[in-house]
Amino acid sequence: MSGLGRRELLKSSLLSGAGLFIAFHVPSKARAAAPKPKAPAPPDPNAFVRVAPDGTVTVLLAHSEMGQGIWTGLAMMVAEELDCEWSKIRVEHAPAAPVYAHPAFGLQMTGGSTTTWSELERYRTVGAMARDMLVRAAAQKWRMDPKKLTTANGVVTDGRRKATYGDLAQAAQALSPPRTVTLKDPKDWKILGKPTRRLDTPEKITGKAQFGMDVQFPGLRTALIARSPVFGGTLKSFDPSKAKAVPGVEAVVPVPSGVAVVASNYWAAKQGRDALKIEWDEGPGATLDSTVLLANYRGQAKGPGGAVAGKKGDADSAMAGATKRLEAEYDVPYLAHAPMEPLNCTVNLEGNRCEIWTGTQFQGMDQTIAAKIAGVPPEHVTIHTTFLGGGFGRRANPRSDFVAEAVHVAKAAGVPVKVVWTREDDIRGGYYRPLFLHRVEVGLGNDGKPVAWRHQIVGQSILAGTPFEQLMVKGGVDATSIEGVTDSPYLEPIGARQITLHSPKNQVPVLWWRSVGNTHTAFAMESVIDEMAWAAEKDPVEYRAALLEKSPRHVKTLQLAAEKAGWGSRPPDGRARGVAVHESFGSIIAEVAEVSVDADKNIHVHKVTCAVDCGTAINPLGIEAQVQGAVAYGLSAVLHSELTLKDGRVEQSNFHDYRVLRLPDMPQVEVHIIESGAKMGGIGEPATAPVSAAVANAVYALTRKRLRSLPLKLV
Amino acid sequence: MKLNVNGAAHEVHAPDDMPLLWVLRDLLGFTGVKFGCGMAQCGACTVHLDGQAIRSCVTPVSAVAGRRITTIEGLSPDGSHPVQQAWAEIDVVQCGYCQSGQIMSAAALLTENPSPSDADIDIALAGNICRCGTYQRIREAVHRAAALNKRVQR
Numbered sequence: 001m002s003g004l005g006r007r008e009l010l011k012s013s014l015l016s017g018a019g020l021f022i023a024f025h026v027p028s029k030a031r032a033a034a035p036k037p038k039a040p041a042p043p044d045p046n047a048f049v050r051v052a053p054d055g056t057v058t059v060l061l062a063h064s065e066m067g068q069g070i071w072t073g074l075a076m077m078v079a080e081e082l083d084c085e086w087s088k089i090r091v092e093h094a095p096a097a098p099v100y101a102h103p104a105f106g107l108q109m110t111g112g113s114t115t116t117w118s119e120l121e122r123y124r125t126v127g128a129m130a131r132d133m134l135v136r137a138a139a140q141k142w143r144m145d146p147k148k149l150t151t152a153n154g155v156v157t158d159g160r161r162k163a164t165y166g167d168l169a170q171a172a173q174a175l176s177p178p179r180t181v182t183l184k185d186p187k188d189w190k191i192l193g194k195p196t197r198r199l200d201t202p203e204k205i206t207g208k209a210q211f212g213m214d215v216q217f218p219g220l221r222t223a224l225i226a227r228s229p230v231f232g233g234t235l236k237s238f239d240p241s242k243a244k245a246v247p248g249v250e251a252v253v254p255v256p257s258g259v260a261v262v263a264s265n266y267w268a269a270k271q272g273r274d275a276l277k278i279e280w281d282e283g284p285g286a287t288l289d290s291t292v293l294l295a296n297y298r299g300q301a302k303g304p305g306g307a308v309a310g311k312k313g314d315a316d317s318a319m320a321g322a323t324k325r326l327e328a329e330y331d332v333p334y335l336a337h338a339p340m341e342p343l344n345c346t347v348n349l350e351g352n353r354c355e356i357w358t359g360t361q362f363q364g365m366d367q368t369i370a371a372k373i374a375g376v377p378p379e380h381v382t383i384h385t386t387f388l389g390g391g392f393g394r395r396a397n398p399r400s401d402f403v404a405e406a407v408h409v410a411k412a413a414g415v416p417v418k419v420v421w422t423r424e425d426d427i428r429g430g431y432y433r434p435l436f437l438h439r440v441e442v443g444l445g446n447d448g449k450p451v452a453w454r455h456q457i458v459g460q461s462i463l464a465g466t467p468f469e470q471l472m473v474k475g476g477v478d479a480t481s482i483e484g485v486t487d488s489p490y491l492e493p494i495g496a497r498q499i500t501l502h503s504p505k506n507q508v509p510v511l512w513w514r515s516v517g518n519t520h521t522a523f524a525m526e527s528v529i530d531e532m533a534w535a536a537e538k539d540p541v542e543y544r545a546a547l548l549e550k551s552p553r554h555v556k557t558l559q560l561a562a563e564k565a566g567w568g569s570r571p572p573d574g575r576a577r578g579v580a581v582h583e584s585f586g587s588i589i590a591e592v593a594e595v596s597v598d599a600d601k602n603i604h605v606h607k608v609t610c611a612v613d614c615g616t617a618i619n620p621l622g623i624e625a626q627v628q629g630a631v632a633y634g635l636s637a638v639l640h641s642e643l644t645l646k647d648g649r650v651e652q653s654n655f656h657d658y659r660v661l662r663l664p665d666m667p668q669v670e671v672h673i674i675e676s677g678a679k680m681g682g683i684g685e686p687a688t689a690p691v692s693a694a695v696a697n698a699v700y701a702l703t704r705k706r707l708r709s710l711p712l713k714l715v
Numbered sequence: 716m717k718l719n720v721n722g723a724a725h726e727v728h729a730p731d732d733m734p735l736l737w738v739l740r741d742l743l744g745f746t747g748v749k750f751g752c753g754m755a756q757c758g759a760c761t762v763h764l765d766g767q768a769i770r771s772c773v774t775p776v777s778a779v780a781g782r783r784i785t786t787i788e789g790l791s792p793d794g795s796h797p798v799q800q801a802w803a804e805i806d807v808v809q810c811g812y813c814q815s816g817q818i819m820s821a822a823a824l825l826t827e828n829p830s831p832s833d834a835d836i837d838i839a840l841a842g843n844i845c846r847c848g849t850y851q852r853i854r855e856a857v858h859r860a861a862a863l864n865k866r867v868q869r
Contacts, residue, residue: 067810204811207747207787389812632848666850
C-alpha cells in the first residue's frame, strides 16, 4: 500500500470507527469484546507475549514474515522492554483475530512498508507490560515493593535473591496487566538500533521452515485450476473425461475462476489439467494488446480530459513565457510480482468451520471473504499464516483471489484441498503492476530552474473497485497512481503547475507491486529532473540540491550518497554514474548507480551506493538487507522484466521469457544509514523506486542516449 | 522403485515420468526441496545426485533409482554444514524459499572447487533465482563457507 494512502487512511474517520484499537478481544480465553473505550486502550500483553515455565518467550506476530525481517524486528522490540534473554525468544505468526489489527489501518495485514514504525509502540508496550507482571509476581513472592526490584537477562532480582522469568511465569499470568507502563528512553536501548541477525535463519537453512506450499496432512488433496487464457473470460463448457482418466485424479469441478482438477498429488493434478478440454467465452479481453494500449495512452496524455490531481497557478501561460522547454514521455510495462513461492492456499471445511493455511499479507480481508464463501461466521475461519515465500504485494489482494478460489474448490470438491499455482499460472494470472505512461512538459527560467510544469499520467487504477476505493480515490484520483509526483518536493516551489491523471479501464487485474506508484513516478520524476540538469548545463547532484533547498533531509541524503559513491571523481574507464533521490513510505533514499555498456549494448550495473533516511534504524543489518534486496527487485524491472499482451494473451510464461535479476547481474550495493531522528518511515519498499532513474541517468551520462522506457534497452 | 534419499532407502510407487521433485515432496515428505518454476529455470528444487547439483523438477524419477540423492534435509544433521554456517553468519536469508536450492548449489560448487572466485560463484549460482535479492550476501557467504571448509580440513 502506498505512503500517501497510509496518510489518507490515518486521517479517515471511517476506518478508525470500524476497527482502530480493538484490543480487548483475547482469543485464548474467548472473552467477549469489551465496549470500545474513548481513549486508545492498552494492548493485551497475553495476545502478544507468552512466557513459559522453561523461560521461553514466545512473541506472536500480528504481521506476516515474507523476508522483510519483522520476525526479528518485532521480537527485538519486545525483548528490549522485557529484559529477557535473546536466545530464549521464539516467534509465531498470530492467528487472524481483531486484536491483531494493524495499529494504523485497523485491519490485520502486512504492507506499505508500515510494520516496523506502526508496531514500535505496541510491541515495546507489551514487552514492558509483561515485564511489569513478572516483577510484581516476584514482589508478591518476596513480599517486597516491586519498585525495588530490577530485571536483566530474564531474571528478577532484589540484589540478593533471584527468580527467573520461567519460575515466575505462572504467578505472573494470574495478575492483571498494568494500565500504563513507561517505555525506555531510546538512549538506553540495548537491542533496538543494534545490528541483529535474523531469528528465522535456522529453519530457513535446513529446509524446516514451513511455507504454505509445504502444508501436508493425511487426506489433503492437491488441486490445479485451469483459468481463462484471457482476462475476464468465462467458462463455456468443459469435458473432464481425459482428465479423470489420469491416475490420481479424483475430481474435476467447476469454480468461479475456472475448472479445478483435484488429485492425490501435484503431478497427477498437473497431468489432469493438461488433459482437460475446455471452451471459454473469452469476451472483450480477447482483443487486448499492450502495444495498442500504450499507443492509446500516448494519445490520451496529449488530449484533453482527465482528473486534476494537482494544480497551482497558470501552467499554460507560464510555459509560454519560459526560456527553455522540455518535453518527455516515460513508460513502464505490466509486471508480475513473481515471488519464488508460487501462490497456494490450503483449505479444510468441516461442519461450520473453515480452516486455512497460507502465506498471506491480508488476513483481515481473507477471513471475511472466506467466511462469505464458506457460509460461516468470520470468527469460524481460522487462518494459519505460514512463512511467505515472497510477497512484494501479490499476497495482499483486497479481493483475496488465491484464498477465495481455494475455498471454492474445497467447497465444490468436498475434501480438504491445497490449490497450487504453477509458475505459468503466476506469470499469466494478472494482478500486475499496471502499465503506465507519463508525459511531462517543463518550462525552465533563465537560471535553469523550472517555472512551469505540466504532467499527464495515464494508467489503470489499482484501487478502483476495491473496498479502499472510497477512502483512497478522491475526485477520480487514485492516490497510488500519483504518489511521488503530486507530493514531490521538486514541484512545491514551482508557481505554475498542473498534474492530470487518466485512469483507463480494461480487463487486466492490477495490484500494488513493491513500492507501488513510486515504481513509475520515481522513474519519470528523477529522469526528467536529470534531463533538466543537462539542459541547464548543471551537475546533476548540485542541480537537485539547488531545487531541493527547502527539503534538507533530501539534500543530506543525496549528498551522502554522492560523497560515498565518489561523485565528481573519475569513474573507472568505460563506466559512468547516475543519481536519483526519492521519498516514499516516509523514507528518503538516494542512489548512485555506476554502469557500463558492453559490445552487444547490454547494460551492466556494477555498483549502487545508497543513502537512507528512515528516521530511526531499528535493525541496521535488516535495513541493509532490505535496501540491497529492494535495489535487486527494482533492477529486475530496469534490466529485464516486461509483460506484454497480444490477442488478449500474456506472451510470457516462466522465468525464461519473464526474465529477472540473477546473481551475475547483481551489483555491489552499499548502504549508508542516516539517523535523522525524524518521524519513522518504512524500509521494505523505498529503495526499489529510485534505482530505475539512477541507472537510466548513468546510461545517459555514458552514452548520451536518453532511455525513457522500462526495461532499459539500448538496441 | 527404490530410492536412496539422504542415506536411507525408500520404496516409492510413482509413474516413471513423475519428476523427482514431486516424488520427494508429495510422496516422501521432503518439503525442504522447493517448487519454483517446473522447468529448470530457477534452481529452487536443487538436490544432489551422487554429489552433483541437479534440478529435481525436470529429472524423471525413473532416472535416479538406486542413485544417491541428497536433499537440504540431508546436507547435515543439524545445520552445521559449512555452507549453512556461513549462511547464518552472513545473515543471508530473507523469505528463505529459494535458499535450500542456493545452499545445495553452493555446497556442490565447493566440493568441486574449494576456492571459487566471484566469477566461479556467478557461474555456479546463475541458475538459482532469489526474488528477495540476497545475491550480494550469497556471494559473501560462499567465500565464507570456503574459508570455514579450509579451517575444518586443517
